[in-house]
Amino acid sequence: MIRQSIFGALALALGAVSAPMSGAAAQTAANGAMPSKGEYLARASDCVACHSVPGGKAFTGGLKMGTPLGAIYATNITPDPETGIGGYSLAEFDRAVRGGVAKDGHHLYPAMPYPSYAKMSDADIAALYSYFMKEVPPVKLANKPSEIPEKLAFRFPLAIWNALFTDSAPYQNDPGHDAVWNRGAYLVQGPGHCGACHTPRGFAFQEQATTERGAAFLAGASLDGWSASNLRGDARTGLGSWSAEDIVAFLGEGHNRDGAAFGSMVDVINNSTPYLSADDLHAIAVYLKSLPAKGSEAPVVYNTATTVALRSGRFESSGAEIYAANCSACHGADGKGHGSYLPPLAANPTVLDGDPSSLINITLNGGQPLVVKGAPDGYRMPQFRLQLTDAQIADVVSFIRAGWGNGASAVTAAQVKALRATTDPTSDQVTILKMR
Numbered sequence: 001m002i003r004q005s006i007f008g009a010l011a012l013a014l015g016a017v018s019a020p021m022s023g024a025a026a027q028t029a030a031n032g033a034m035p036s037k038g039e040y041l042a043r044a045s046d047c048v049a050c051h052s053v054p055g056g057k058a059f060t061g062g063l064k065m066g067t068p069l070g071a072i073y074a075t076n077i078t079p080d081p082e083t084g085i086g087g088y089s090l091a092e093f094d095r096a097v098r099g100g101v102a103k104d105g106h107h108l109y110p111a112m113p114y115p116s117y118a119k120m121s122d123a124d125i126a127a128l129y130s131y132f133m134k135e136v137p138p139v140k141l142a143n144k145p146s147e148i149p150e151k152l153a154f155r156f157p158l159a160i161w162n163a164l165f166t167d168s169a170p171y172q173n174d175p176g177h178d179a180v181w182n183r184g185a186y187l188v189q190g191p192g193h194c195g196a197c198h199t200p201r202g203f204a205f206q207e208q209a210t211t212e213r214g215a216a217f218l219a220g221a222s223l224d225g226w227s228a229s230n231l232r233g234d235a236r237t238g239l240g241s242w243s244a245e246d247i248v249a250f251l252g253e254g255h256n257r258d259g260a261a262f263g264s265m266v267d268v269i270n271n272s273t274p275y276l277s278a279d280d281l282h283a284i285a286v287y288l289k290s291l292p293a294k295g296s297e298a299p300v301v302y303n304t305a306t307t308v309a310l311r312s313g314r315f316e317s318s319g320a321e322i323y324a325a326n327c328s329a330c331h332g333a334d335g336k337g338h339g340s341y342l343p344p345l346a347a348n349p350t351v352l353d354g355d356p357s358s359l360i361n362i363t364l365n366g367g368q369p370l371v372v373k374g375a376p377d378g379y380r381m382p383q384f385r386l387q388l389t390d391a392q393i394a395d396v397v398s399f400i401r402a403g404w405g406n407g408a409s410a411v412t413a414a415q416v417k418a419l420r421a422t423t424d425p426t427s428d429q430v431t432i433l434k435m436r
């Protein structure tokens with residue numbers, strides 16, 4: 001039961017979007033003021049993604065997160081003394097953010113990623129606290145009560161969950177690695193909470209590993225209709241074929257020569273990683289590149305047979321025909337895309353992923369608007385849920401997975417049908433948050 005409820009809460013929390021851009025974001029960009037250390041950390045931790053709703057003010061909470069027991073809502077964390085966290089001392093703030101316990105002593109659901117934030121340093125928690133108390137404007141807005149029925153709203157087992165699964169110690173530098181690697185490890189494991197999405201969950205919905213010492217760490221997980229890809233060194237389905245520069249470009253600009261962010265990664269790009277310094281993005285890339293592969297995969301060897309057949313109009317399957325009619329204008333008959341805005345499908349880890357959820361989902365529903373530091377990306381993957389049937393989507397996706405030497409397994413119409421039923425067409429709403 002805990003597993004299910006936590007899963008639901010997290011999945012929905014992660015699929016959620018944030019509030020639209022308002023004047024102050026533009027203002028910040030315009031006056032170019034350096035963010036304080038606390039604001040920088042709030043960006044790195046993406047607090048805005050959950051503690052805001054579309055159309056609402058930053059950090060006022062209200063985001064609904066469904067669980068099978070009933071919905072819970074993220075809370076107002078502006079410094080309003082009555083409805084927000086204005087009454088929190090530094091110690092109480094610390095206990096909430098790193099320990100998962102609210103001021104009044106109740107345990108927070110791990111939809112709040114405190115198991116990751118637990119690795120943040122004392123100094124960083126103090127800087128975050130100062131930012132929330134002094135720079136975030138207080139907004140009076142009452143928290144919405146949880147919709148979990150009284151008799152089920154039994155938070156006590158979370159204390160046991162914490163004792164079993166959370167390592168409450170801040171990150172310790174690993175002397176076997178240099179300062180850059182350690183900075184990357186800190187950002188990924190701590191504030192960035194990358195593992196909350198990218199690490200597979202265990203029987204009680206705990207992350208199976210929280211450091212590089214576990215082989216499951218960042219090995220890929222499915223959530224809310226997307227596959228949060230494997231970030232380890234695997235040659236086909238991981239980041240083995242990406243250089244450190246490719247990773248920096250993806251996190252800093254939302255796309256690179258091999259792909260663009262979509263699904264719940266859009267929240268991370270729109271509100272968090274592009275605001276990190278070049279040094280910090282580089283440190284993250286160095287750390288990710290140090291993670292060994294989880295298996296042994298032979299890299300894709302590009303094969304021109306698919307291109308030749310498509311160009312000569314010899315469609316050997318219905319998938320090839322659908323591809324030529326609907327996809328090749330943007331992704332190319334050669335499957336190589338165009339530049340860094342129209343991604344290649346040949347040798348692309350998203351296409352090769354053992355879990356085809358992202359591939360099916362983006363074909364059904366399209367991409368979300370990417371807005372990198374206030375600048376909207378001009379290109380966007382269109383949705384095909386209205387134009388193509390389940391069988392047609394299965395055919396075209398299977399064609400892409402097999403073509404150009406990709407050699408990945410086919411998907412079925414039943415897999416498409418299941419995702420069609422549980423996902424919605426992506427919204428056009430811009431999801432950028434002002435922070436001050």
Ligand code: HEC
Pocket residue numbers: 013014042045046047048049050051065072073074075076077084085093096097102103107108109110111112113117128
């Ligand atoms: C993935 C979603 C998510 C992110 C990211 C997130 N939170 Fe939360 N947070 C929640 C949820 C959900 C709750 C309420 C949990 C509950 O009711 O059990 C919460 C609760 C809290 C509370 C307790 C509030 C209260 O009203 O007593 C504080 C403080 C808090 N978060 C601060 C932060 C800060 C600071 C950050 C960034 C460093 C952050 N959160 C990032 C989801 C998130």
Ligand code: HEC
Pocket residue numbers: 258259260261262323326327328329330331341342343344345348350351359362363366367368370377379380381382384396397400
């Ligand atoms: C109008 C141009 C266009 C068309 C037509 C198009 N796509 Fe895309 N596609 C994109 C763009 C742009 C992206 C990058 C994601 C984004 O920004 O939304 C993308 C991303 C993708 C991705 C994810 C790649 C990654 O790793 O980022 C897949 C898979 C994909 N498209 C498959 C298809 C399929 C299958 C079709 C035909 C049914 C198709 N696309 C038709 C523009 C297009």
Ligand code: HEC
Pocket residue numbers: 014187188192193194195196197198226227228229231237238239247250251259260261262263264265266267268273284349350358
């Ligand atoms: C809210 C959930 C979520 C969080 C948090 C998150 N990611 Fe992702 N990430 C995803 C999903 C879903 C995808 C797959 C879609 C895509 O490729 O954009 C993805 C894709 C990626 C990719 C592209 C992989 C590929 O093969 O195309 C990289 C790199 C990445 N994430 C790095 C990170 C890092 C580093 C962090 C922490 C700073 C992070 N992510 C945090 C959900 C998340």
